Amino acid sequence: MAFTFFFRDEQILSLAVQNLVPLSIGRANVHILNAGCAMGMETYTFAILLAESIGKFALRNIKIHAVDIDNENVDFGKTVTEGIYHKEHLQRIPPALFSKYFRAYGNGEYFIIGEELRSLVTFKKLDLLELTPLRTDYSLIICKNVLLHFSYNQRIEVLKMFHSSLLEGGLLAMENTQAMPAELAGKFKKLVDYAQLYAKT
Numbered sequence: 664m665a666f667t668f669f670f671r672d673e674q675i676l677s678l679a680v681q682n683l684v685p686l687s688i689g690r691a692n693v694h695i696l697n698a699g700c701a702m703g704m705e706t707y708t709f710a711i712l713l714a715e716s717i718g719k720f721a722l723r724n725i726k727i728h729a730v731d732i733d734n735e736n737v738d739f740g741k742t743v744t745e746g747i748y749h750k751e752h753l754q755r756i757p758p759a760l761f762s763k764y765f766r767a768y769g770n771g772e773y774f775i776i777g778e779e780l781r782s783l784v785t786f787k788k789l790d791l792l793e794l795t796p797l798r799t800d801y802s803l804i805i806c807k808n809v810l811l812h813f814s815y816n817q818r819i820e821v822l823k824m825f826h827s828s829l830l831e832g833g834l835l836a837m838e839n840t841q842a843m844p845a846e847l848a849g850k851f852k853k854l855v856d857y858a859q860l861y862a863k864t
């Protein structure tokens with residue numbers, strides 16, 4: 664089972680939200696790819712931060728495509744498809760956000776995330792190394808703690824695939840320790856000094 668947790672790398676996810684909002688104005692549909700989503704904690708953390716920023720009503724234009732190679736992750740309990748998590752996985756969520764977006768499910772051991780966020784997300788099995796873009800109109804790709812598992816050349820090929828999957832100006836968010844390979848400097852512009860957030864040039 665993959666290592667992941669709610670509100671991991673919150674800084675880069677919040678920064679991605681802030682930069683996504685101006686890009687989304689006037690778009691009928693805003694597509695987001697969460698590549699290497701594991702058991703969906705990252706996906707729903709991003710959805711919560713986005714909902715907090717733009718409000719529940721503005722979410723109707725948002726589509727989050729969450730993919731992972733590992734079926735064990737995607738089938739983790741009922742987690743991914745139904746947004747149901749055991750309480751032990753929910754402890755890092757700030758209490759005010761937890762009570763706003765989760766409700767008890769079943770015997771009190773489990774909680775389910777609100778339909779307004781679940782309905783934004785579709786989960787799918789995908790091997791990023793097949794280098795086949797699902798779409799070519801993403802406004803944002805989140806890919807954290809995944810590329811480190813690949814060789815340097817595989818990383819470059821996956822990043823090129825992300826580049827061709829983004830709209831002009833679209834955003835790429837990675838974990839802090841994942842630097843952009845020098846070979847791709849002309850394809851992505853770094854937006855801040857302190858985090859790995861890039862825009863497609």
Ligand SMILES: C[S@@+](CC[C@H](N)C(=O)[O-])C[C@H]1O[C@@H](n2cnc3c(N)ncnc32)[C@H](O)[C@@H]1O
Nearest residue numbers: 665667699701731732733790791792807808809
């Ligand atoms: C350490 S977890 C990171 C999860 C989440 N992104 C985070 O930051 O918490 C790495 C994830 O990458 C997925 N992964 C590894 N190789 C992959 C590939 N070739 N295609 C898609 N997903 C892959 C693993 O299955 C795992 O769920």
